[in-house]
Amino acid sequence: MLLSTLxxxxxxxxxxxxxxxxxxxxxxxxxxxxxxxxxxxxxDLGFQGIKNLGISERIFIPFKASKNNPINAWQRAINRLLARERVAVENALAKMKSFFILRQENRMRKKVKLEEVFQLCAGLANFKSLNNALIIKQ
Known part of the structure; x- marks a missing residue:
């Protein structure tokens, strides 16, 4: 799991x-x-009880439809708007997965080493996106 900015x-x-x-x-x-x-x-919907933790006052979670209680058009529109914000996390994950070591089967015996690989890939992805954002004037 990761936390990312917009x-x-x-x-x-x-x-x-x-x-x-x-x-x-x-x-x-x-x-x-x-x-x-x-x-x-x-x-996303995997965090249904997060508002009860008191972590933050501004928590946006989509509406959940069930068999007996379908969501209406207004709730569906809200869910679409929330998905547009949450897609930044999916894009951050995609940046990390651009590194080949995260796309292949993990055979590392030590979990600590795998965690270090994830940290390094996250740092490299952040560095790569910062370099793409810089405008170099000649």
Missing amino acids: DRQIKLISKGYSGRQQDFAILKDMLAGICLKNYTLHV
């Missing part, structure tokens, strides 16, 4: 977890002791 800069990557883990449990572990009161958070 300009696709990766700010925080969670530690690695073995086996299956719920996104919400990883988020609670990742944000323990971090104050995000001044930030706006855009999350």
Whole structure:
């Protein structure tokens, strides 16, 4: 799991977890002791109980449809607007996956080394995007 800004800069990557883990449990572990009161958070439907944690006052989560309670046109429009904001995180992930080491099967025995690889790829992706944003005048 990672936190990124709207300009696709990766700010925080969670530690690695073995086996299956719920996104919400990883988020609670990742944000323990971090104050995000001044930030706006855009999350997906995997974080249904995040508003109860009191992490931030500005949390945007899409509406969830169920079999008996479908969402209406207004809620669908809100969900589309929220998805346009959350796509920055997906683009940040795509920047990291441009590195070949993250696209192949992991055979590292030590989980710490894999976490370091993720950190390095995130740093290189951030550096690469900063260099693309600079305008060099001659």
